[in-house]
Amino acid sequence: MFVPAHITGFFRIFKDKDFLKTGSTGAGITLNKGVYTTIKVGNGNIYFNDKKINLSPTREVMNYFNVGSYDVIHSSDFPLGSGLGTSGSCALGTAYEIFKTIGIYRWSNNYNNEPVKAAHIAEVKCGTGLGDVIAQHTKGFVIRKSPGFPINVEKVKVDNNHYVVVEILGEKETKNIINNQQWVEKINKTSDKLLIKLLKNPTLKNFMDLSFYFAETTGLISDEILEICRDLKFTVGASQAMLGNTLFCICKKEDLNDVLSILKNPIVCKIYM
Numbered sequence: 001m002f003v004p005a006h007i008t009g010f011f012r013i014f015k016d017k018d019f020l021k022t023g024s025t026g027a028g029i030t031l032n033k034g035v036y037t038t039i040k041v042g043n044g045n046i047y048f049n050d051k052k053i054n055l056s057p058t059r060e061v062m063n064y065f066n067v068g069s070y071d072v073i074h075s076s077d078f079p080l081g082s083g084l085g086t087s088g089s090c091a092l093g094t095a096y097e098i099f100k101t102i103g104i105y106r107w108s109n110n111y112n113n114e115p116v117k118a119a120h121i122a123e124v125k126c127g128t129g130l131g132d133v134i135a136q137h138t139k140g141f142v143i144r145k146s147p148g149f150p151i152n153v154e155k156v157k158v159d160n161n162h163y164v165v166v167e168i169l170g171e172k173e174t175k176n177i178i179n180n181q182q183w184v185e186k187i188n189k190t191s192d193k194l195l196i197k198l199l200k201n202p203t204l205k206n207f208m209d210l211s212f213y214f215a216e217t218t219g220l221i222s223d224e225i226l227e228i229c230r231d232l233k234f235t236v237g238a239s240q241a242m243l244g245n246t247l248f249c250i251c252k253k254e255d256l257n258d259v260l261s262i263l264k265n266p267i268v269c270k271i272y273m
């Protein structure tokens, strides 16, 4: 099962005692790179790019479906902690694969996005995500209008001639931000009006402008990424992937070579619909 990476440009945090009501509003794009997940009968081991690790969101999903006798194997295009929703891809891929393997007979009485709910709950419990899973389930250029469930999103039509170029400059643990009250207040104060602005003019250009405003105003953007974004003004836009130490840029085909000449380790992607 392939689950696309997801880049959040800006977001607002909603916490609730109900994990299904906890989540985020905001906007982002899914990529044609991400995580391939398979499961096989085993001993409950988790492998990430051939390394055995105890990846908490994946473990949470395994516990949710109560399947300790399978191994989960993730093959990821991106490292964990890069703000590309890799933990969400792992959680959702695990949920889909387990659900497919154990069959819906166990859940037939209340099948309703069960794998998506399981992965969302896992991400929220682990502090590794709030809205990625819903966006990765929806795919494309996704505006999330309400947090969590019931799912309330707008999938914006985009033409296929844009590229998304990503440069990973380091790691950042999502939980250190979304579990910090000062950051939560700053994020929510900054993002308060951005969703309405994007819904009024749902274009990739406006998405990138609002994302850059959010990254700069919250102070989440690093000086290094800020500098590179200034050099990429000729594109549709550039900003920092939330919540990572990763730059992302959307550009037209005719500008791609110029973008690649500016970045050191660019990864060229497309928006995954």
Ligand SMILES: Nc1ncnc2c1ncn2[C@@H]1O[C@H](COP(=O)(O)OP(=O)(O)O)[C@@H](O)[C@H]1O
Pocket (backbone or CB within 6 Å): 053, 054, 055, 056, 057, 079, 080, 081, 082, 083, 084, 085, 086, 087, 088, 126, 127, 128, 129, 172, 173, 174, 175, 243, 244
């Ligand atoms: N080697 C590892 N072993 C176990 N967990 C890891 C390892 N490396 C990273 N992780 C976990 O992966 C998760 C990454 O989630 P997050 O910070 O949201 O990044 P992403 O943007 O990739 O989703 C975190 O829970 C982090 O603790």
Ligand SMILES: CC(C)(COP(=O)(O)O)[C@@H](O)C(=O)O
Pocket (backbone or CB within 6 Å): 006, 008, 011, 023, 024, 026, 082, 083, 084, 085, 086, 087, 088, 128, 129, 130, 131, 132, 174, 178, 242, 243, 244
């Ligand atoms: C921005 C974030 C809270 C975290 O995203 P990541 O670091 O990629 O796990 C995301 O889940 C969202 O709600 O939009």
